[in-house]
Amino acid sequence: GRRIVVVGGVAGGMSAAARLRRLCEHASITVIERSGHVSYANCGLPYYVGSVIEDREDLVLQTPERLQARFRLDVRVNAEVVSIDRERREVRVRSVETGEASVLPYDTLILSPGAVPIRPSIPGADRMRVLRTVEDAERLASEVTTRPRSAIVVGAGFVGLETAENLAHHGIPVTVVEARSQVLPVLDPELAIAIEETLERHGVRVITGAGVAEVHAWGVTLDDGQEVEGDLVVAAVGVRPDVRLARAAGLELGPHGGILVDETSRTSDPAIYAVGDAVEKVDAISGSLELVTLAHVANRQGRRVADHICGRAVEARPSIGTAIVRIFDTVAASTGLSEQRLRALGRAYQVVRAHPMSHASYYPGAQPMSLKVMFDPSDGRILGAQAVGGEGVDKRIDVLATAIAAGLPVDELANLELAYAPPFSSAKDPVNMVGYIAENIRSGTCDVVEPEEVESLVRDGWTLLDVRTAEEHRHGAIPGSVSVPVDELREHLESLGDGPFVVYCAVGLRGHVATTALLEHGFKARNLNGGHRSWAAWKAAERMALAG
Amino acid sequence: GRRIVVVGGVAGGMSAAARLRRLCEHASITVIERSGHVSYANCGLPYYVGSVIEDREDLVLQTPERLQARFRLDVRVNAEVVSIDRERREVRVRSVETGEASVLPYDTLILSPGAVPIRPSIPGADRMRVLRTVEDAERLASEVTTRPRSAIVVGAGFVGLETAENLAHHGIPVTVVEARSQVLPVLDPELAIAIEETLERHGVRVITGAGVAEVHAWGVTLDDGQEVEGDLVVAAVGVRPDVRLARAAGLELGPHGGILVDETSRTSDPAIYAVGDAVEKVDAISGSLELVTLAHVANRQGRRVADHICGRAVEARPSIGTAIVRIFDTVAASTGLSEQRLRALGRAYQVVRAHPMSHASYYPGAQPMSLKVMFDPSDGRILGAQAVGGEGVDKRIDVLATAIAAGLPVDELANLELAYAPPFSSAKDPVNMVGYIAENIRSGTCDVVEPEEVESLVRDGWTLLDVRTAEEHRHGAIPGSVSVPVDELREHLESLGDGPFVVYCAVGLRGHVATTALLEHGFKARNLNGGHRSWAAWKAAERMALAG
Ligand SMILES: Cc1cc2nc3c(=O)[nH]c(=O)nc-3n(C[C@H](O)[C@H](O)[C@H](O)COP(=O)(O)OP(=O)(O)OC[C@H]3O[C@@H](n4cnc5c(N)ncnc54)[C@H](O)[C@@H]3O)c2cc1C
Ligand SMILES: Cc1cc2nc3c(=O)[nH]c(=O)nc-3n(C[C@H](O)[C@H](O)[C@H](O)COP(=O)(O)OP(=O)(O)OC[C@H]3O[C@@H](n4cnc5c(N)ncnc54)[C@H](O)[C@@H]3O)c2cc1C
Numbered sequence A, B: 001g002r003r004i005v006v007v008g009g010v011a012g013g014m015s016a017a018a019r020l021r022r023l024c025e026h027a028s029i030t031v032i033e034r035s036g037h038v039s040y041a042n043c044g045l046p047y048y049v050g051s052v053i054e055d056r057e058d059l060v061l062q063t064p065e066r067l068q069a070r071f072r073l074d075v076r077v078n079a080e081v082v083s084i085d086r087e088r089r090e091v092r093v094r095s096v097e098t099g100e101a102s103v104l105p106y107d108t109l110i111l112s113p114g115a116v117p118i119r120p121s122i123p124g125a126d127r128m129r130v131l132r133t134v135e136d137a138e139r140l141a142s143e144v145t146t147r148p149r150s151a152i153v154v155g156a157g158f159v160g161l162e163t164a165e166n167l168a169h170h171g172i173p174v175t176v177v178e179a180r181s182q183v184l185p186v187l188d189p190e191l192a193i194a195i196e197e198t199l200e201r202h203g204v205r206v207i208t209g210a211g212v213a214e215v216h217a218w219g220v221t222l223d224d225g226q227e228v229e230g231d232l233v234v235a236a237v238g239v240r241p242d243v244r245l246a247r248a249a250g251l252e253l254g255p256h257g258g259i260l261v262d263e264t265s266r267t268s269d270p271a272i273y274a275v276g277d278a279v280e281k282v283d284a285i286s287g288s289l290e291l292v293t294l295a296h297v298a299n300r301q302g303r304r305v306a307d308h309i310c311g312r313a314v315e316a317r318p319s320i321g322t323a324i325v326r327i328f329d330t331v332a333a334s335t336g337l338s339e340q341r342l343r344a345l346g347r348a349y350q351v352v353r354a355h356p357m358s359h360a361s362y363y364p365g366a367q368p369m370s371l372k373v374m375f376d377p378s379d380g381r382i383l384g385a386q387a388v389g390g391e392g393v394d395k396r397i398d399v400l401a402t403a404i405a406a407g408l409p410v411d412e413l414a415n416l417e418l419a420y421a422p423p424f425s426s427a428k429d430p431v432n433m434v435g436y437i438a439e440n441i442r443s444g445t446c447d448v449v450e451p452e453e454v455e456s457l458v459r460d461g462w463t464l465l466d467v468r469t470a471e472e473h474r475h476g477a478i479p480g481s482v483s484v485p486v487d488e489l490r491e492h493l494e495s496l497g498d499g500p501f502v503v504y505c506a507v508g509l510r511g512h513v514a515t516t517a518l519l520e521h522g523f524k525a526r527n528l529n530g531g532h533r534s535w536a537a538w539k540a541a542e543r544m545a546l547a548g
């Protein structure tokens, strides 16, 4: 049979190997894994550190023995592929334990070596822990049991924040240090701010806008001179595709330093495929190559490469990078591109902002969420979506991810028939509401103003109308706004002045009602997108960015 | 301005009125409502009876006064439209309280009168309570406080079961009586059985396959002679479109007795529109007219009819009837057509069955769910989906509903990039898994056997292979099956016989692995769809049907 060698025995590699066996009983399939485990749940590692997952066995979904029994895979752990000889089609394997070397011939080679946690090149960097393998997690977990006085997590991406939360679960005071001006850079700042607030509400200190300059035994020095104490320092500043083997073998790399593959996952060498975190993927929205380091993408690519190797037609599916994280009681998720990314790409977009409840407000336990959806103003194509809240954030992002994949224009969200009963949604689901709002924007029924435009419009002479109740107005309003509750609007039409008006309420709904009324009465008016809540979040994020 | 009259001030009617006002400030809009309330949450009524929603005010989203202030709607409650004079374009309105009659002219009339709870025509039927309006709920709630010794709910659809649960919340012994052989007839029986088990686990007695023949002060007599005690009897045997006005006015009705409308919601009289529970809708899958009595559909139609009346282009969107219910700790949901419906329609379909966990099994709290998806074998079009479980059932059904609306073929579910982190999903989301399984069926990689086919295949000489562990086999296996654990399969290839084989495991996954291995070794083999779990559920449902 054909000799297939797989480098890396986790998400991409082991999915490929298992599927290969299902499709082909007669190939010889060997999986080489450097660490001591295969088929482990990288995504569970932070929770093992936090003792949320108590049993280490739970992290390891399969063992070499069981994979041999079930799939007749020859799985070798503690074994590293140190080089590829493309001419002779063989890889050199070195035992991590004994240093022993051997040579393994292949007809087809699959690389799924994943990514390497980035360690900042600063003095003391070797004191930092990283979290990528089961061994890393065990080490961190055992250090946690010795009760460090305090901990520092450098980097506020998904892994950094999950790690911070899990360290906090042990009662350890944690500081998160992030060089950028916000946590979770995948989200736009006015949504990410809610995660920052969650962290602080749970006693995790967050420092943004400052990088780590040096790591000491007692903590870190930041590049602004601040000193932060912490005898345990974790680096979670992102990962770099692990291309050591590929580069040494002369395989082509992409613009971001990942392995370059075609739509069948083939590298520049037709006998060598690569999948997972190590390769560059086509981004569905921008069309350009990107690094997308997600487990579901790696699993899918692993399965697809097996299909292709077994002679099946596979079509490329560009990536939309759907991702989610729960930090304490708050959930943040995104799919497609953020507004920041769209702006950087110079792409035309329009935003929908809403703050719906997770389910019918009359049924107990409904939680607010913030939803933001970007679409292409010309054709309504959905470009990206983000949500922060609690219950039901995952659901709305998954529906939006499905809509993006299916190419549904944003207006069509209005027509989706989503499951409604009081514990699950509202008769107009948040996703429907996004469709309604978008439809109003696209049709010109209700034009909107972005939070950051308010000030300059007011400067240009627009009147800022707060259509919430007088009491809400007293409790905090946008500076310079006039209070005219929506329910009294029509009585004051004479005394409002000529406009034009920027109208706002708490979340955008009453503002929409008032704006459409003003338009119908012949005024020029626009509604503040997402209302006071989006404005306040934007303002807080702006303050944060200035402070950072 | 144009005079618009709306009959019925709840989901369809009030959504139409509010949107009309937003689009047109100059129309005169009058809403006539027979009950004492408008804008009430029908869907919350059972929970008010169960004191889950404690405050009656929470059920009523708007009042005539507030609707006047916000939308300048002339809303009249306790007022009934008793007839339509189409010639003169006026409706006759009668005060429910005083009997006073008046006449209201219209340019455009919108009917959203909803549906009427069906009362069986049996002796004592007037003793039965129904649940449709706030008044109904108040009456039932007040009767509950007088502590009936026990209660009977007739009908095990969504409303019946929600009502049963909520009566049980008060510690009242409840019996549900359903004439059909299963609860929740929207679901196929092998999924509905889980809801029946939930009810019984929570102390609600369920009698299926028996109708109520007579209602007495002490309880009911069933048509099989059984007597069931209960001094409170609730009828929840479905609703009938309320077409009294429409029929009297000579408007055309559809095949199911609902008002017939075109895709702009126009009735056979161009000045009269109708929306909501009272009208027939085009079913997206069958293309035929159906009654779909769902709040989200009524809301959407209300909004759309306003758009059309204000001169906007609206396109019809056929209905897929997405519905969900939570009964105690179990959630059941469906979208599109059930297998039963497809069979009745004589439609070709293929089934995917899976029993995935709601989120990564290594992360605490994952709950099992049963997923069933029907697709068209010729083009892969998704025809329907059902799910029963706990956490995450709503999410998967919403994703599937979106896929159906978007016309995604079932294989494409494999490629959806859904949000994955351990608390929310698995790297292969249940919906992705459905895509994989479907792809294997469609490509011939792994043909499946339905639970009901097993017996006859065995009779035809197929060998039934249980590939679970020997211990699982001992704990309950399909009669006549041979135990050959998947991990030992290859060692027994010589001794298995020639086949053909029906392979099964617990849920279908290991069966798939074994089946593909057998196929690769040249045997003929098919995998039991959904494994032992689906088979056992089907068996239990069959027993139930025979008993009923
Ligand atoms: C802490 C953490 C949390 C995460 N959480 C999520 C999440 O919630 N959701 C999500 O979608 N993604 C998450 N991810 C990302 C996800 O784990 C990765 O995208 C995925 O594992 C990538 O799969 P892969 O096969 O490319 O690489 P990996 O899973 O990293 O596997 C690569 C393997 O190859 C081995 N290897 C490398 N080079 C060699 C060599 N030369 N010889 C032999 N073996 C070699 C490595 O030891 C490694 O075990 C998380 C990652 C981490 C680290
Ligand atoms: C207990 C219960 C629970 C439900 N749960 C759900 C759920 O969880 N999810 C879901 O999607 N759907 C649910 N529904 C269905 C949903 O409530 C209906 O689909 C929706 O309300 C239909 O809207 P409509 O405007 O057509 O009718 P309705 O909301 O019923 O409104 C019709 C109104 O018209 C009035 N009326 C009728 N005739 C006249 C007349 N001649 N003159 C004046 N007024 C008149 C009636 O008094 C009534 O108030 C539930 C229904 C009930 C009863």
Ligand SMILES: CC(C)(COP(=O)(O)OP(=O)(O)OC[C@H]1O[C@@H](n2cnc3c(N)ncnc32)[C@H](O)[C@@H]1OP(=O)(O)O)[C@@H](O)C(=O)NCCC(=O)NCCS
Pocket (backbone or CB within 6 Å): A009, A010, A011, A012, A014, A015, A018, A019, A022, A038, A039, A040, A041, A042, A043, A044, A061, A062, A295, A299, A303, B353, B354, B355, B427, B428, B433, B436, B437, B440, B507, B508, B509, B512, B527, B529, B530
């Ligand atoms: C454990 C591991 C080896 C399993 O790989 P796998 O067998 O491909 O994946 P699964 O166990 O999820 O099974 C999926 C297969 O079962 C099939 N299947 C699942 N449920 C089924 C059912 N009810 N009926 C029939 N088939 C079913 C699927 O179709 C799929 O088979 P296919 O690829 O041939 O179509 C691999 O997933 C792994 O190593 N995972 C851990 C690493 C990881 O993913 N880490 C990152 C995330 S934390």
Ligand SMILES: CC(C)(COP(=O)(O)OP(=O)(O)OC[C@H]1O[C@@H](n2cnc3c(N)ncnc32)[C@H](O)[C@@H]1OP(=O)(O)O)[C@@H](O)C(=O)NCCC(=O)NCCS
Pocket (backbone or CB within 6 Å): A353, A354, A355, A427, A428, A433, A436, A437, A440, A507, A508, A509, A512, A527, A529, A530, B009, B010, B011, B012, B014, B015, B018, B019, B022, B038, B039, B040, B041, B042, B043, B044, B061, B062, B295, B299, B303
């Ligand atoms: C209360 C009721 C009158 C409100 O009707 P409504 O104003 O059309 O609906 P909502 O309050 O949900 O508001 C939706 C509107 O606000 C807009 N909106 C919502 N959030 C917004 C935001 N953040 N920014 C801008 N606009 C927003 C929507 O676009 C929509 O306006 P449009 O139709 O002009 O596009 C009506 O829904 C009702 O009577 N409901 C109770 C009855 C019922 O539905 N029962 C069955 C279910 S239990």
